[in-house]
Amino acid sequence: MKRAVNDLAMFGGSPAFLRPLLVGRPNKIDRSRFLDRMNWALDNQWLSNGGPLVREFEERVADSAGVRNCVATCNATAALQLYARAAGLTGEIIMPSLTFIATAHAMRWLGLKPVFCDIDRETGCLDVSNVEAVLSEHTGAILGVHLWGRVCPAEDLEKLAADRGVPLFFDAAHAFGCTSFGRTVGGFGAVEVFSFHATKVVSAFEGGAVVTDDDELAKQVRALHNFGFGGHGNFAGGTNAKLSEAGAAMGLTSLDAFGETVAHNQENYELYRSELDGVPGVDLVEFDSHEHNNYQYAIIDIDDDVTGIDRNLVQELLLAEQVVAKPYFSPSCHEQTPYRAENPVSLPETEYLSRRVLAVPTGTQTNREDIRRVCGLIRLAAAEGRTISDRWRRQKCLDSEMSAKHGQPGH
Known part of the structure; x- marks a missing residue:
């Protein structure tokens, strides 16, 4: 489990997963x-x-x-x-x-x-x-x-x-x-x-x-x-x-397999909730316990004002660790071609939520240790968000300077 910024793969550490852990992997069947x-x-x-x-x-x-x-x-x-x-x-x-x-x-x-x-x-x-x-x-x-x-x-x-x-x-x-x-x-x-x-x-x-x-x-x-x-x-x-x-x-x-799949998804969801409980600026989207749900999606909401790191950078951080999370759904439809040009509209509530949410891996191909490792990365991102964001910006600036330098004649 990673506990320090220097351990992160985006800063040179080894990825937390040997193979990609994906959102939306097909569920197990007989x-x-x-x-x-x-x-x-x-x-x-x-x-x-x-x-x-x-x-x-x-x-x-x-x-x-x-x-x-x-x-x-x-x-x-x-x-x-x-x-x-x-x-x-x-x-x-x-x-x-x-x-x-x-x-x-x-x-x-x-x-x-x-x-x-x-x-x-x-x-x-x-x-x-x-x-x-x-x-x-x-x-x-x-x-x-x-x-x-x-x-x-x-x-x-x-x-x-x-x-x-x-x-x-x-x-x-x-x-x-x-x-x-x-x-x-x-x-x-x-x-x-x-x-x-x-x-x-x-x-x-x-x-x-x-x-x-x-x-x-x-x-x-x-x-x-x-x-x-x-x-x-x-x-x-x-x-x-x-x-x-x-x-x-x-x-x-x-x-x-539907009943077994839903039961596994619900167990995954409860583990995400337990592992992320009390993490400032990170909330797991809740489902009404009085209703039936298929728990097909585990969605986290990231408040960058609290964590100091925005959803997009959390997604980049996880991707470097071989965790392929998805921003469901960002950009939203009205922000995409062709709708942006055809029917420009401001939807503040949609834009607010779409910039904060991230789907994390679940389903019957995702096990409890996978979830614990993913949540460990999210906790680290939330705890060190400002440090990670600042270091990432500096790294990107340095990369840009090096690219410009090597693109000049004579180099």
Whole structure:
């Protein structure tokens, strides 16, 4: 365990980890069970087009989400777009900026205009009063995002959307298995969209799903995800967004392990909380203990006014130690191309939070000793933040001077 600034890899010490420790490493599964399913699919010679494994996966996802319908897709981006097409959305889509860029890109790709709305600093999710302030005659829908598994104020958004006659749907990529006021994510709004990417708590290699209690809407989404095929040779328009049997085999095997994965994640989270408890200027983002959470993300909030070291430098420090932490999500969508130029907007709460948060490694591939070592590095960064920051700046200045010197003729 490192206890001195001189021990840090960024200043010449040996890295704390021999191999990179990553955020979002795929979780462990029963490989033999996965291969059994794959062999069964190969023996049946049904590998795509809504095979039995996909249908089983859809049934289990719908059951877990407490809804009647699930349409499995190739990814969550396509799932968002399928709903937008099925609902005939036009105009502006109100959404948070503190989300993965795919949330905005999915709408813009269809010719819709993302309108970024500020968040509640305490939750990282949409602030209902801010949503109400940006509603206009051009609003086509409200798109909420359950950030880091924290469910946004879904019931309040449902009331607002109903009062204003505006469609409401949710990007639930982070929130499979989570609840709000006892309601399971999946049944809020018109639809919710899950991600089953390789980095998620349930993985289908690369997959997603639209879940809903609206039977007619589910029927439309299902047709659109298969070229618009409605049976009897009737192609009404659509795309190819189907999940393969291989993806479903992985998804089912990942669902088998879901309870164990969540339990491991929660143990990791509790250890992070214990190891970082009382560290000035460093807080672990909390989850409501009265609700179910998948603990897929462990997020730390770094106050550089207290620690003397900002989030970006903490990220650099950890990277030098072979800990690949992620600034989820910074820069936020409204600060990135093309949105920065197309629709310049100031979102002070989003900008405040996005500059402070850092996702640290968790999941079933991360063990307790890994977490203790990561937390030791974070404690050292917080305790010696001003010294580290000053030394880093001096080192960067010296590097720049040396580069300029060696770039001159004759050297």
